[in-house]
Amino acid sequence: MPEKARQPDVPQDIAEWGELVLSAHRRIRPLVLETPVESISDLAPEASVRLLAKLENLQKTGSFKLRGATNKISLLSSQQRSRGVIAASNGNHGLGVASAAKDAGIAAEIYVSSYVSPSKASRMEQFGAAVCRVGETPLEAELAGRRAATESGKAFISPYNDVDVIAGQGTIAVELQTQTPALDAVFVAVGGGGLVGGIGAYFKWVAPRVEVVGCWAKSSPVLYECLRAGQIVDVLEQPTLSESTAGGLEADSITLDLCKRVIDRSVLVSEDEILTAMRKIRDVKGWLVEGAAAVALAAALKDTSRYRSKTVMVIICGGNLSPQVLDKL
Numbered sequence: 001m002p003e004k005a006r007q008p009d010v011p012q013d014i015a016e017w018g019e020l021v022l023s024a025h026r027r028i029r030p031l032v033l034e035t036p037v038e039s040i041s042d043l044a045p046e047a048s049v050r051l052l053a054k055l056e057n058l059q060k061t062g063s064f065k066l067r068g069a070t071n072k073i074s075l076l077s078s079q080q081r082s083r084g085v086i087a088a089s090n091g092n093h094g095l096g097v098a099s100a101a102k103d104a105g106i107a108a109e110i111y112v113s114s115y116v117s118p119s120k121a122s123r124m125e126q127f128g129a130a131v132c133r134v135g136e137t138p139l140e141a142e143l144a145g146r147r148a149a150t151e152s153g154k155a156f157i158s159p160y161n162d163v164d165v166i167a168g169q170g171t172i173a174v175e176l177q178t179q180t181p182a183l184d185a186v187f188v189a190v191g192g193g194g195l196v197g198g199i200g201a202y203f204k205w206v207a208p209r210v211e212v213v214g215c216w217a218k219s220s221p222v223l224y225e226c227l228r229a230g231q232i233v234d235v236l237e238q239p240t241l242s243e244s245t246a247g248g249l250e251a252d253s254i255t256l257d258l259c260k261r262v263i264d265r266s267v268l269v270s271e272d273e274i275l276t277a278m279r280k281i282r283d284v285k286g287w288l289v290e291g292a293a294a295v296a297l298a299a300a301l302k303d304t305s306r307y308r309s310k311t312v313m314v315i316i317c318g319g320n321l322s323p324q325v326l327d328k329l
Helices: 014-028 065-074 078-083 092-104 118-126 138-152 163-169 171-179 194-206 222-229 255-262 271-285 291-302 323-328
Strands: 037-039 050-055 085-088 108-112 130-133 185-189 211-217 265-269 311-316
Touching (some): 014 171, 050 171, 065 092, 065 163, 085 092, 092 108, 108 138, 118 130, 130 138, 171 194, 185 291, 194 211, 194 255, 211 291, 222 255, 265 271, 271 291, 291 311
Parallel strands (some): 050 311, 085 108, 185 311, 211 265
Antiparallel strands (some): 037 050
16 A cells, blocks of 8 residues: 555644744754844835745745645655655745755655746756646646546645645744744735745744734635635635645635634735735835735735734745746736
8 A cells, every 4th residue: 555644633722833833943953044034114105014024935945835745755764765755836835846856855746737837846856856738727737737646655645635734834934933022913925825824823822912813815715705604615716926835725624623723813815915016025125026926915014003013024925937827016
């Protein structure tokens, strides 16, 4: 029988989640960058709020996804490591898994759809991963990747539906506790929920006064609608500049319950607001950030009046723009 990837029991309380995040931080600290925090208050000069940004776009692969992939791969058994790993992703998760696998000296296969950006596929291959092109949609690629993992006995690494991956993403919050201990709120873009789940769980454990704000593109509010329904439901999506947060949720996703417990507020932003935020941070700071990062930024910028005299953190989750989004920018 194929050996399943290690999946510990899902923690039942926030303290368990917090301990897992802290353990992940200690484990991956030598392998990922501690990304800087910089002021972006000049993006809203009229607001009396201290606005900061955590620059995960400066992470080794240009995205926070490296954290979860590195933690997961670090916890594989020697037998699993000898077999290699499989992931399915047209973008940041694939890059994260490819890079983490290279650092660990193990083989990686990344299943992508036919619409993958040639530049991102090339970067995965530069990290030493084998890129397998299957189907026209990310879902088709994922199903093919999961089948291949089952048949080969290789570990399949989910981008969000995995305790170890979520704990790895949450290490951002551990860094923030040192970098900005007097934090009042943190704005996080939400796709599958792994990033906001990990960050939120750690803050709820060590600093529950920090307000965790989940941010969605109105065009793709999948987990938002699932949280409203109290269960995973099908959600109609429209094209969005926030490519990294688009897509459905797995039927058994552990992020639904976790996000229900750690997200304090939700903010939805339009495509115009996302594009405006991308242009503003480019023009004022000279930074190119991807659409998902601009979702959190746009949400914070429209909410500044709520946080007068307070310190607010925006997670700039990545800077890997597709050619299509770059053209619109």
